[in-house]
Amino acid sequence: xxxxxxxxxxxxxxxxxxxxxxxxxxxxxxxxxxxxxxxxxxxxxxxxxxxxxxxxxxxxxxxxxxxxxxxxxxxxxxxxxxxxxxxxxxxxxxxxxxxxxxxxxxxxxxxxxxxxxxxxxxxxxxxxxxxxxxxxxxxxxxxxxxxxxxxxxxxxxxxxxxxxxxxxxxxxxxxxxxxxxxxxxxxxxxxxxxxxxxxxxxxxxxxxxxxxxxxxxxxxxxxxxxxxxx
Amino acid sequence: xxxxxxxxxxxxxxxxxxxxxxxxxxxxxxxxxxxxxxxxxxxxxxxxxxxxxxxxxxxxxxxxxxxxxxxxxxxxxxxxxxxxxxxxxxxxxxxxxxxxxxxxxxxxxxxxxxxxxxxxxxxxxxxxxxxxxxxxxxxxxxxxxxxxxxxxxxxxxxxxxxxxxxxxxxxxxxxxxxxxxxxxxxxxxxxxxxxxxxxxxxxxxxxxxxxxxxxxxxxxxxxxxxxxxx
DNA sequence: ACACCCATTCTGGTATGGTAGTGTACCAGC
DNA sequence: GCTGGTACACTACCATACCAGAATGGGTGT
Numbered sequence: 001x002x003x004x005x006x007x008x009x010x011x012x013x014x015x016x017x018x019x020x021x022x023x024x025x026x027x028x029x030x031x032x033x034x035x036x037x038x039x040x041x042x043x044x045x046x047x048x049x050x051x052x053x054x055x056x057x058x059x060x061x062x063x064x065x066x067x068x069x070x071x072x073x074x075x076x077x078x079x080x081x082x083x084x085x086x087x088x089x090x091x092x093x094x095x096x097x098x099x100x101x102x103x104x105x106x107x108x109x110x111x112x113x114x115x116x117x118x119x120x121x122x123x124x125x126x127x128x129x130x131x132x133x134x135x136x137x138x139x140x141x142x143x144x145x146x147x148x149x150x151x152x153x154x155x156x157x158x159x160x161x162x163x164x165x166x167x168x169x170x171x172x173x174x175x176x177x178x179x180x181x182x183x184x185x186x187x188x189x190x191x192x193x194x195x196x197x198x199x200x201x202x203x204x205x206x207x208x209x210x211x212x213x214x215x216x217x218x219x220x221x222x223x224x225x226x227x228x229x230x
Numbered sequence: 231x232x233x234x235x236x237x238x239x240x241x242x243x244x245x246x247x248x249x250x251x252x253x254x255x256x257x258x259x260x261x262x263x264x265x266x267x268x269x270x271x272x273x274x275x276x277x278x279x280x281x282x283x284x285x286x287x288x289x290x291x292x293x294x295x296x297x298x299x300x301x302x303x304x305x306x307x308x309x310x311x312x313x314x315x316x317x318x319x320x321x322x323x324x325x326x327x328x329x330x331x332x333x334x335x336x337x338x339x340x341x342x343x344x345x346x347x348x349x350x351x352x353x354x355x356x357x358x359x360x361x362x363x364x365x366x367x368x369x370x371x372x373x374x375x376x377x378x379x380x381x382x383x384x385x386x387x388x389x390x391x392x393x394x395x396x397x398x399x400x401x402x403x404x405x406x407x408x409x410x411x412x413x414x415x416x417x418x419x420x421x422x423x424x425x426x427x428x429x430x431x432x433x434x435x436x437x438x439x440x441x442x443x444x445x446x447x448x449x450x451x452x453x454x455x456x457x458x459x460x
Numbered sequence: 461a462c463a464c465c466c467a468t469t470c471t472g473g474t475a476t477g478g479t480a481g482t483g484t485a486c487c488a489g490c
Numbered sequence: 491g492c493t494g495g496t497a498c499a500c501t502a503c504c505a506t507a508c509c510a511g512a513a514t515g516g517g518t519g520t
Contacts, residue, residue, distance in 0.1 A: 014302070015302065015472095015473065016473080016474075040500080040501070040502085041502070042500090042501085042502095050474080051474060051476070052475085052502095053475065053476090054473080054474065054475095056287075056503090057287075059502095060287055060290050060291060064291055064294040064295075065294075070502075071502085072244065072501085072503075073480075073482050073483095073502055073503080074501060075482095075483090075500085075502085076501085088384045088388060091329070091382060091385060091388075092326060094329065095325040095328065098325065098328075098329065099324065099325040099328065152321060154314055154317060154321070155318070155321060158318060158322055245502090247503080247504090270470085270472085271471085272470095272471085280504080280505085281505045282472095282505085283503080283506090284503080284505095286472080287503090300472075301471085301472085302471080302472055302511080302512095303470095303471055303473080303512050304470095304472080304512060305470085305472085306471085
């Protein structure tokens with residue numbers, strides 16, 4: 001899993017290297033820099049008007065996060081996306097969300113009823129305003145609530161890491177936006193099953209819910225196979 | 231989480247920085263360097279008779295793997311172990327192994343019967359010879375076989391990463407050695423349940439199996455609380 | 461005797477110069 | 491016209507020098 005909880009994330013700018021690291025990471029994850037794009041230490045250094053050393057440090061960290069690929073004595077490129085990596089992240093997320101659902105269902109005492117229903121209303125409101133950014137945040141918040149209900153707050157970090165791996169595939173995809181109503185319906189059913197303490201039903205809808213994203217991801221892979229390594 | 235599939239692992243020595251990185255990583259994961267130990271770039275550089283730059287690069291990579299903690303303008307120390315991190319790794323492993331077991335059980339067609347039983351015999355043989363190293367490898371291999379039976383070979387990478395997080399707690403613990411007979415018994419039952427396609431039984435024994443390690447880990451945390459951050 | 465301040469000495473961070481390995485383009489030879 | 495080799499340009503890698511912030515120890519004032 002990736003090191004998204006690195007201290008550099010807390011305060012965005014401590015050193016010059018951090019600045020470059022954060023900037024490049026944003027560029028890559030937001031697909032402003034596409035996989036395969038060539039980068040050179042000297043070039044980026046000149047661009048930011050700093051020396052090559054901090055750039056090199058940023059490159060190393062991005063390489064560790066599998067966002068860059070440093071090829072010794074050759075060139076550094078934005079790392080092509082690994083289909084295996086995507087599969088793995090999806091598998092981990094499914095596994096974790098299922099266990100979270102199970103724990104939440106077993107321990108559920110109704111204390112989170114109000115919070116969950118409030119979340120659903122907020123999601124609906126954001127959809128009516130067609131505010132995708134808000135909906136994305138609410139989706140994150142919703143799954144976080146499930147983790148809290150399962151008394152496994154740290155599970156959200158894992159899910160968050162999985163999302164980080166797959167998120168950049170969703171940004172350019174308008175397919176996702178069309179499916180948000182289904183996503184909201186899923187969330188409603190998840191809450192219903194949880195409140196009813198219907199474990200089997202909850203696990204089934206959780207699978208279906210996560211499966212939707214898989215379809216969107218597959219579609220993207222077909223559209224943009226040039227971004228992938230294999 | 232960790233970058234165990236980094237290209238540096240294939241060929242252990244490509245650059246000077248790789249050499250230092252691998253050496254230090256070994257030292258830390260094998261507990262030759264205990265959490266809290268101070269390290270300085272200059273010191274290590276002198277030790278290896280190289281400049282500070284490659285050492286610095288190695289430090290950065292180890293910091294990304296959460297094995298070191300670089301504290302700017304102060305000192306670099308072997309990062310204290312995070313109890314949260316341990317919990318998270320255990321949770322992820324349990325979740326993944328459960329899903330692997332489920333898939334393996336659903337798809338099981340008996341073709342792996344011979345391989346699995348052979349694995350069990352090898353495990354027994356290594357225990358009779360009190361060869362812990364062999365048993366550890368066979369344990370890895372056994373869980374890998376389960377992933378293959380589930381047709382999720384990449385799941386083993388996740389499990390492997392989780393193990394990497396927790397393994398260094400087991401090395402100094404003699405408690406683990408005493409429990410290996412139980413581990414073998416668990417493996418036997420796992421195979422039995424799988425062959426019988428008894429899903430509920432398989433999930434139950436999988437939980438119990440992984441729970442044993444949790445107990446050992448808890449014991450270690452009580453013994454060596456000085457190695458932990460919180 | 462105690463507390464506080466300042467200098468010294470650590471630390472990691474940055475800048476720059478030089479090195480060796482790798483692609484590429486150009487030119488010679490066939 | 492095509493192929494092969496060689497020179498060149500570019501890359502990441504390493505070494506060295508310098509800088510700024512942080513800790514620490516000793517000295518001084520109270």
